[in-house]
Amino acid sequence: MSRYIIRQLLWMIPVLFVISVITFALAHAVPGGPFDREKALPPEIIANLEKHYGLDKPIWQQYTDYIGGIITRFDFGPVFSSRSRRVNDIFADHLPVSAQLGLIATLIAVGIGVPLGVIAALKQNTVWDYLGIAVAVFGVSVPNVVMGPLLIVIFALTLGVLPVAGWGTPAQMVMPALALGTGFAARIARLTRASMLQVIREDYIRTARAKGLSERVVMVRHALKNAFIPVATILGPMFAALVTGTFVVEQIFAIPGMGKYFVTSVTNRDYPVVMGTILLYAFFLVLANLAVDVTYAFLDPRIRYT
Amino acid sequence: MTTGELTAQEKAAIRLSERAGKPANLWRDAWERLLRNRAAVLGGIVVLLLVLGGIFASQIAPYHYAEGDSAEAHTVPSWLIGMLPSYIEGYAKISDKFLFGSDYLGRDVLSRLLYGIRVSLPVGFVGAMTAFVIGMVYGSISGYYGGRIDNVLMRIVDIVYAFPTTLLIILMMAFFKSSFTRVEPGTLSYTFNQVNRVVDRMLGLQGGGMLFIFMGIGMTAWMGMARLARGQILSLKEKEFIEAAHMIGAGDMRIIVRHILPNIIGPCIVSQTLNIPVYINYEVFLSFIGLGVDPPTPSWGLMIADGARAIRSYPHMVLFPAAFLAITMFAFNFLGDGLRDALDPKMKGTS
Numbered sequence: 001m002s003r004y005i006i007r008q009l010l011w012m013i014p015v016l017f018v019i020s021v022i023t024f025a026l027a028h029a030v031p032g033g034p035f036d037r038e039k040a041l042p043p044e045i046i047a048n049l050e051k052h053y054g055l056d057k058p059i060w061q062q063y064t065d066y067i068g069g070i071i072t073r074f075d076f077g078p079v080f081s082s083r084s085r086r087v088n089d090i091f092a093d094h095l096p097v098s099a100q101l102g103l104i105a106t107l108i109a110v111g112i113g114v115p116l117g118v119i120a121a122l123k124q125n126t127v128w129d130y131l132g133i134a135v136a137v138f139g140v141s142v143p144n145v146v147m148g149p150l151l152i153v154i155f156a157l158t159l160g161v162l163p164v165a166g167w168g169t170p171a172q173m174v175m176p177a178l179a180l181g182t183g184f185a186a187r188i189a190r191l192t193r194a195s196m197l198q199v200i201r202e203d204y205i206r207t208a209r210a211k212g213l214s215e216r217v218v219m220v221r222h223a224l225k226n227a228f229i230p231v232a233t234i235l236g237p238m239f240a241a242l243v244t245g246t247f248v249v250e251q252i253f254a255i256p257g258m259g260k261y262f263v264t265s266v267t268n269r270d271y272p273v274v275m276g277t278i279l280l281y282a283f284f285l286v287l288a289n290l291a292v293d294v295t296y297a298f299l300d301p302r303i304r305y306t
Numbered sequence: 307m308t309t310g311e312l313t314a315q316e317k318a319a320i321r322l323s324e325r326a327g328k329p330a331n332l333w334r335d336a337w338e339r340l341l342r343n344r345a346a347v348l349g350g351i352v353v354l355l356l357v358l359g360g361i362f363a364s365q366i367a368p369y370h371y372a373e374g375d376s377a378e379a380h381t382v383p384s385w386l387i388g389m390l391p392s393y394i395e396g397y398a399k400i401s402d403k404f405l406f407g408s409d410y411l412g413r414d415v416l417s418r419l420l421y422g423i424r425v426s427l428p429v430g431f432v433g434a435m436t437a438f439v440i441g442m443v444y445g446s447i448s449g450y451y452g453g454r455i456d457n458v459l460m461r462i463v464d465i466v467y468a469f470p471t472t473l474l475i476i477l478m479m480a481f482f483k484s485s486f487t488r489v490e491p492g493t494l495s496y497t498f499n500q501v502n503r504v505v506d507r508m509l510g511l512q513g514g515g516m517l518f519i520f521m522g523i524g525m526t527a528w529m530g531m532a533r534l535a536r537g538q539i540l541s542l543k544e545k546e547f548i549e550a551a552h553m554i555g556a557g558d559m560r561i562i563v564r565h566i567l568p569n570i571i572g573p574c575i576v577s578q579t580l581n582i583p584v585y586i587n588y589e590v591f592l593s594f595i596g597l598g599v600d601p602p603t604p605s606w607g608l609m610i611a612d613g614a615r616a617i618r619s620y621p622h623m624v625l626f627p628a629a630f631l632a633i634t635m636f637a638f639n640f641l642g643d644g645l646r647d648a649l650d651p652k653m654k655g656t657s
Binding site for chain 1 (some may be wrong): 391464465468469470471472473474476477478480481484485583587590591594595596597607610611613614617618621624625628629631632635636639640
């Protein structure tokens with residue numbers, strides 16, 4: 001197991017290397033430079049700025065300087081659109097907000113999805129089951145671009161119980177987290193229900209009942225643990241999809257997260273911000289998938305990694 | 307439990323007797339199962355209506371999608387005003403000229419929604435087709451030849467998989483948009499630009515930039531499909547009938563096309579049908595953040611973004627595109643689920 005983890009961690013190095021090269025190439029292939037303005041700056045000033053930021057060097061050297069900065073000093077470089085702030089400052093200011101939003105949404109997704117799926121499976125073909133399925137279909141079909149405005153119209157404008165936008169107070173967090181989390185909750189509920197239905201028909205569940213275990217122990221220790229394996233599979237991709245979600249939700253609710261910043265940086269050719277964000281998210285993504293792999297082995301002792 | 311099984315058996319017996327004499331056929335059986343699924347039929351009807359609405363948008367739509375008078379901006383239809391928060395009545399212009407009201411430039415929301423179908427549905431279908439073709443070819447090669455080829459191909463997929471897809475699409479869209487708009491005859495970008503114009507003209511949306519959205523989604527959508535196709539082939543190629551085909555001297559191409567593909571095509575079609583809403587959602591997302599279709603081309607994502615900006619003062623602006631999008635999603639999800647259950651009853655209720 002530990003050998004597998006070490007190997008996967010080492011595998012991250014070539015992955016991140018390739019990603020950084022592709023991103024660097026794509027970002028620099030976008031025509032125009034970071035100092036293009038509506039009113040063109042004098043060429044001398046642009047030349048000075050480019051010299052200051054090292055943009056006059058050959059492209060490969062810009063790349064090695066950039067990567068070298070990250071590895072040796074953990075420095076993601078300057079921000080072209082601001083003289084005083086560096087990419088690290090941007091991360092420090094905006095990343096925690098996005099992470100907070102993503103974390104609350106994940107908690108909502110798992111906290112609503114798993115119980116809903118389990119109840120629907122245990123009470124199959126009853127009102128509970130149909131309610132669970134209805135909620136799940138609704139959640140899967142209503143994307144967060146729709147969910148966000150819908151929540152605002154209902155809770156902020158009509159009922160007036162929650163603030164329309166902003167970030168910081170718990171009341172401001174409710175709607176964005178719900179808008180982001182319900183879709184995933186629905187997906188998890190569907191999957192949990194399906195795999196739970198399959199598991200409770202297995203022989204070992206019958207055996208567990210036959211040897212006189214209480215229904216609660218059978219369900220929690222034997223059924224739920226096994227039913228959770230397929231659910232764990234989608235947690236990795238879900239993390240990736242959460243990134244998409246935060247971008248949209250942040251815009252709807254005017255939340256100062258990474259999303260808006262990333263999009264403006266792409267259109268402004270703020271290379272270091274673009275590169276840094278993509279590398280950082282790729283890093284988290286690979287880690288998340290590794291965590292899922294490890295969870296598998298924990299849930300199902302038959303799975304062995306060598 | 308037992309009674310449920312009995313009735314199911316009875317039902318099966320009845321079905322069997324109805325079918326007596328008719329030969330079994332995978333596609334006809336699937337079709338009959340699909341027709342029995344009410345949600346799937348409803349979804350199919352909605353999809354059909356949307357397709358028709360998109361094709362005949364220029365005939366049905368009362369106004370042109372890009373024309374409006376800003377003097378008529380933000381009108382609310384009288385049937386709707388009662389359902390909105392009461393403070394809006396104080397300042398809103400009430401006009402029955404537009405059934406769903408007008409947007410911030412006085413353009414008819416209904417007409418824009420109808421033309422918007424021409425963005426959303428093609429994106430969904432083309433995304434699914436591209437992913438299907440690239441993924442099938444890639445996955446088949448990887449799974450069938452195995453060994454070193456498989457290793458290399460799958461490592462590539464692993465790397466692309468580690469890319470935060472959303473960020474990659476955003477970056478690619480920015481790249482496409484800025485580099486392919488510079489028109490110098492004879493260059494590659496010029497060719498792309500011409501193809502893009504043809505695509506836009508075919509869809510009846512001049513200057514929409516649809517090709518670039520197709521490309522952005524197509525280039526990121528195929529990995530899942532490739533993995534699925536590879537996995538299916540891996541489990542299939544050890545089977546006896548493949549061995550038998552080898553034995554009588556069938557070539558690789560023949561085995562893949564005649565013996566393997568027919569056996570894996572069902573799950574692959576189902577997976578792509580279920581992915582159509584995902585691709586539609588991607589375009590909505592891109593247009594929402596301003597990197598999708600170019601205005602004034604109507605996209606539901608663009609309309610939702612416009613509406614969300616004015617949500618305090620004119621909440622109805624966001625409701626109609628949101629409702630259209632949600633209904634489309636429902637329809638495709640129902641249809642996809644129904645198709646999956648129909649093609650492979652064993653998979654019923656999973657995923």
